Amino acid sequence: MPDMSHQKPINIIYTGVAGTGKTYRLLKIAQDYTEYLPKANHEDLLNQLVQSLSWREVICLIFLDFQSNKQDLVKVPEIVNHDFFVAKAAQNARENNLNNTVWSVLQTHSPTHSKTVVSKNRASQAYFDKDDSGAWYLLSESIMLLNDLSQQLAEFQQAQREHHTSQNQRFSQQRFSMVSFHQAYGYEEFVEGIRPVMAPTAHASHAQENNSHVNNRSSQMSYAIQEGAFLKLCQRAANDPKQRYAILIDEINRANVSRVFGELLSLIEPDKRAGMANAMTVNLAYSGRPFSMPANVDIYATMNTQDHSLAPLDMALRRRFRFVDCPPQPELLPVISLSKDLEAGNAAETLDLAKLLMGLNHRITQALGADVQLGHAFLWSVNDLEQLQSALIEQIIPQLAQAAGGQVAVLQYIFKDEQQPLDAQFIQDGQTLVADGSSGLNGQMESYNHDAVRNPLFSGHHSLLSQSMSATSYRINIDLINKTGKFAKSFVYQRLYQ
Template identity: 65%
Template sequence: MPTLPTNIIYTGVAGTGKTHRLLQIAQQYTDYLPHIDSEHLLMQLLQERSWREVICLVFLERQIQGQDLIKVPELIEHEFFWAKAAQNERDKHLGSTAWSVLQMHSPVESKTVSIDNRAGQAYFDKSDSGAWYLLPDIASLSVLKQQLQEYQQACADTTSTALYQQRYSMVSFHQAYGYEEFVEGIRPVVSANKPSQVSYDIQDGAFLKLCQRALRDPEQRYAILIDEINRANVSRVFGELLSLIEPDKRLGLPNAMTVNLAYSGRAFGVPANVDIYATMNTQDHSLAPLDMALRRRFRFIDCPPQPALLSIIQVPDTTKSGADEIDLSKILSGINTRVIQTLGSDAQLGHAFLWSVTTLEQLQSALIEQIIPQLVQAADGQLTILQYILNDEQQPTSAQFIQDHHSLLETSDTSLRQQSPMNQNAFLGQSMSLSSYTINAELIARSGEFAKPFVYQRLY
């Protein structure tokens, strides 16, 4: 735990555990308290949660049970929803509140929701059947998922000490994220007495709320955790606070500064007990100038791929007793060595691409669905580079991970027609009509040479 103001950005290519580091840092800013009964645990889970966060928790809890679609009557009957209503001393118009939140946080391109006033970040959408669902791959929900899991574990174990008080706030920057969400801005407010009535008011953003908590609790350290800081226009998001976050300009320090906020006009300074941690994907070259803009205000810590963290797969050998080994760390190191030689270090693969791989089948899936598409994008589909990276150059066509699409169509038209419809679909499904490559059909089928370990050892 730092004793002085800390500003750190973790940089690296995709899949190097940058977001995981933020989650580990979050634990340092979490106080675990003695266990109390389940009702108090629920109140603690929902404390200071917005209606949007409560509804997200309902969807996340139902997803654990295998249910993705929820209709509004089911939503308002959920214990999380009722508990939040009780906290707010509400017992009427709960359906209107649910509808308002769901619609406000729906995507602009939704085909089933029509509303003029939408929030900057979409979380929910409605199916044709009228049931709602949580949009996939929302990075900002990772902390909420973790806290839901801890709550469920605490309820299941009467000796648990999982009750917590967090001294951090985690946000995920995106292209639509702005000053209004981070510092302060004019945003819609739903009337508690008349949910259908919407007014507008100046509201504090995530960073301002955290700073106010830190000011009231100067003996403790607080942290703002920013995932993908280079996805937003940082100068616009921070606004006049960009100078205030410098460690020597914090409140209470010799060069302390205050400014008048853009909307409210209030005098504001950043407390000295607030730390800022962020992640940055260095593969996004279009946003590279961000590094120079923040260099004076942040320490940059590189997060390189760590092949040594990967496991060794044991593949049974049917021709002899024992098993062959596929060393995932050597696969990642070999691929990255050739990637650096051809595309540069910013195109490397992170260890997360192979982190959960423990079987040959999982390795095959990772290559087909993640690694090869990532390499294709990095190489802009250039066949020569792809075949060099995958050590395909000196191999017969049948043993190549990536094959020349056009030559295959010319030489294999007759044999393709003789294949079963299933194999034809697999082959054609991976063919790129506008590209010069296709993924080997036998790799997709997990057959032929690609059922043998030595093919993957060739990637070392």
């Protein structure tokens, strides 16, 4: 396995308008941080499982394994002889004082109110306690903090079961964590925070040998410091310095970045990482323990430049990231053939989606600015005329109408409707329709309502489009909604090319 510990950390934000494949990039990057191992034997699975875990995590994993076999009370010799512990000791070339290692971890992570454990050096978070017989058990409140370990254990156990039936399947380890920022996302979810947990009372602190269940009425709420997604990943990376890890952040500018990162914002610069020339250490806000960001953690994020309702990205973050622009890529879109029945027997008619998108974006840029362009993903799944019509009605026109504030003149310019007859306009002026006795607004709404009843697939959009039609002066042509009339012909869409 190559030593990647000296590779320079990567901090990148992919920017662009909606639909340009930014999130897709994150998913592809995730594959680079996923390791697959053949299911060769039990020893390989063990080594893969415990490789990046600390001694405390290994011992927690052992307790979870015992619990999965209906055993809650565990003696120190059982821990030392467990396969997980033996594998970790072998990886660390440890042969002596293994009992002392277990005792040290158990005592350090015992509660201050324990009546059976005396320790002068206790960690901020307790995981274990001991009963009067000298057997140890996992604290109920700590189980809430071990979701990641529980998942790893479940995957390991599943891999063992599958090993004998399928030698071709692979065991995977994800060395990344993916999160989506939003307006309510904060430091507590990303780094660490105090959260409520349900814990049993002193009379039901652990299950007895007879596996009796604790009644819910015996539980009480308590609070514990829990690690967030980023801190968990960093701890895994610190325990596995020869591999690279990645935090993948979707929509980074949807949250208050300075609040989410907190004091860690000073640590993400490459030269401030652990082991670097200007390495920094800070004390975490809740636990108070010192933290230095590992050099083998990369940060990738996406940012939608179109969302002007969000606060501008903090300039401090701009100094710490490289920004990679992700423009629309119309060249990825296909040329679609129109169905025979819609083209009156002319099966050779086609629509070039790349030209259509380029034409729309050219006029969008002129009228509304480059940040309002449409990404290629809006037409990515379009394979026929009906799908194109649906994309225009349900996604493209509503988005452009919002960006244009419902201004009919702007929308008609984008869709080249100004010189077109009324029945060939994508966007119609509601006031013009009202003034037209034969094609008045009431008549259009009656036709629309009839179509919604006739076409149940479209009826789900009835309320939304009706509200839109009554709230603004622009109207989507009812023939486009019905997918009839001139909008069943290719020339209406081909005029959008230029």
